[in-house]
Amino acid sequence: ETGVTQSPTHLIKTRGQQVTLRCSSQSGHNTVSWYQQALGQGPQFIFQYYREEENGRGNFPPRFSGLQFPNYSSELNVNALELDDSALYLCASSFWRGFNGYTFGSGTRLTVV
């Protein structure tokens, strides 16, 4: 059973640029969620995808968008990057909205300069 894999592991972008982060869900999981974790803080919910549709969204602006593919993998896209977007981006997969817990990937460390 493979876990959740994310790519890339680290990324440096310039303010105003766009970025795409990728996630492969754990085998058997049909739901994927994205979280942003700033240094020293708890993860903050960005959005969740189930059956390729957005199934809930946290308090993040529309320049944060995502996709889920038929194989349950997912992408997080962030447009017009701001310095405050620098954080660890975590992908978490689960079966049916995480009622039995979420499996997190190792994350992508994004630095915006």
Add this chain to the structure above:
Amino acid sequence: GQQVMQIPQYQHVQEGEDFTTYCNSSTTLSNIQWYKQRPGGHPVFLIQLVKSGEVKKQKRLTFQFGEAKKNSSLHITATQTTDVGTYFCAGSGANNLFFGTGTRLTVIP
């Protein structure tokens, strides 16, 4: 909005001492999950509590869910250096987790 607070924010213990972190929600929770995040790592699911007053044990770890389902605690007996990390509680929303502020545990050998 839903908020979950944890105390203490930091805890330093000597190896072998016990450790407890407390989680308090402003609203009644349908369930609560606990995660551990090692330094430089990612959150790892530990357990989920669903029932009012529920108590679950995993070896040296004891998890409790309050009767009103608004608070929870994690107690570690006889800490080891492998227990180092940040412990988060997280309430379940309809389609998300809202994480607590976390308690960072340092174990001094």
